[in-house]
Amino acid sequence: MENSKIQHFPIxxxxxxxxxxxxxxxxxxxxxxxxxxxWPYLTMLIISFLAFVIVSLMYSKKAYxxxxxxxxxxxxxxxxxxxxxxxxxxxxxxxxxxxxxxxVAMPLxxxxxxxxxxxxxxxxKFWIQHNFEIKTFNPAWFIPxxxxxxxxxxxxxxxxxxxxxxxxxxxxLFWIILLTIFxxxxxxxxxxxxxFMPTFFILLAPPAIGFLAYVRIIQSLDSFAYxxxxxxxxxxxxxxxxxxSFRGLDFFxxxxxxxxxxxxxxxxxxxxxxxxxxxxxxYLAWLFMASMLITFVIVSYKTFIAIKNESMCIEEE
Numbered sequence: 001m002e003n004s005k006i007q008h009f010p011i012x013x014x015x016x017x018x019x020x021x022x023x024x025x026x027x028x029x030x031x032x033x034x035x036x037x038x039w040p041y042l043t044m045l046i047i048s049f050l051a052f053v054i055v056s057l058m059y060s061k062k063a064y065x066x067x068x069x070x071x072x073x074x075x076x077x078x079x080x081x082x083x084x085x086x087x088x089x090x091x092x093x094x095x096x097x098x099x100x101x102x103x104v105a106m107p108l109x110x111x112x113x114x115x116x117x118x119x120x121x122x123x124x125k126f127w128i129q130h131n132f133e134i135k136t137f138n139p140a141w142f143i144p145x146x147x148x149x150x151x152x153x154x155x156x157x158x159x160x161x162x163x164x165x166x167x168x169x170x171x172x173l174f175w176i177i178l179l180t181i182f183x184x185x186x187x188x189x190x191x192x193x194x195x196f197m198p199t200f201f202i203l204l205a206p207p208a209i210g211f212l213a214y215v216r217i218i219q220s221l222d223s224f225a226y227x228x229x230x231x232x233x234x235x236x237x238x239x240x241x242x243x244x245s246f247r248g249l250d251f252f253x254x255x256x257x258x259x260x261x262x263x264x265x266x267x268x269x270x271x272x273x274x275x276x277x278x279x280x281x282x283y284l285a286w287l288f289m290a291s292m293l294i295t296f297v298i299v300s301y302k303t304f305i306a307i308k309n310e311s312m313c314i315e316e317e
Contacts, residue, residue, distance in 0.1 A: 007066045011073050013055045014085035015256040020048040021092035022263025029270040077136050084144040087116035091150050098154050116147045137185045139199040145174045146205045152213040175206040195252045204261035207232040208268040221275045255299045262292040
């Protein structure tokens with residue numbers, strides 16, 4: 001029974017680390033503006049690292065005991081996109097600790113940077129070399145793109161600015177391409193399976209992170225930065241209008257896809273307020289923070305119940 005759990009441990013579990021690290025960064029932003037004390041940030045940071053260690057050990061054990069299963073994941077038309085969550089977890093954890101432990105952040109960032117470069121290129125090669133039907137497309141395809149846009153957020157301090165622009169440009173290009181495919185998929189084809197509905201929230205992440213990375217690269221706020229930020233707000237409004245589609249969903253690991261995008265748009269709103277002192281951004285930051293924390297409590301509870309009922313590690317289709 002124990003081996004069976006390890007055999008079916010999902011690669012998508014790393015999305016939980018992305019979510020927790022994103023919450024840590026958002027809490028840190030609130031602490032710097034003296035809206036929150038420091039302890040929620042430090043607590044969530046510890047939880048994020050613990051989750052990363054546990055998930056990494058579990059999936060490493062799966063790789064050791066069931067190498068063929070991991071190989072199947074790596075060649076799966078949907079699951080391959082979740083391998084980027086491993087390297088993005090490194091990048092997010094590096095951002096989360098950058099302000100207090102820069103010497104810890106740097107090696108984490110370099111591991112994430114080098115690893116994500118390989119996985120991103122391999123994933124795009126996989127897309128090109130295989131035939132896909134439109135029904136196999138889902139928002140998880142955006143995950144490798146998010147990683148590219150995320151690289152410059154603190155990477156601009158570690159690598160030449162031209163290289164930061166290189167990764168930003170790749171991320172932006174594929175975000176536009178995949179967004180076009182996504183709109184075609186959801187409007188003109190069959191409804192997406194319910195287990196992928198939470199991944200709709202990934203739509204928030206590329207423009208929100210794109211705003212943050214762009215501001216970090218150019219060190220100012222201009223028209224294009226507003227362009228990216230308001231696209232993120234548009235998708236947030238759209239998701240509110242789609243709220244009925246998220247009711248009555250059975251729990252899947254994909255529920256963690258709610259958290260990281262909410263953290264991204266929360267952080268983007270805080271940064272917008274820091275740069276402009278316009279109160280509407282502060283109010284939006286608090287709104288998104290409340291939504292993110294409520295979502296965190298719900299998803300954590302559902303995950304605990306799934307683990308308790310031994311329904312977390314089951315064979316996927």
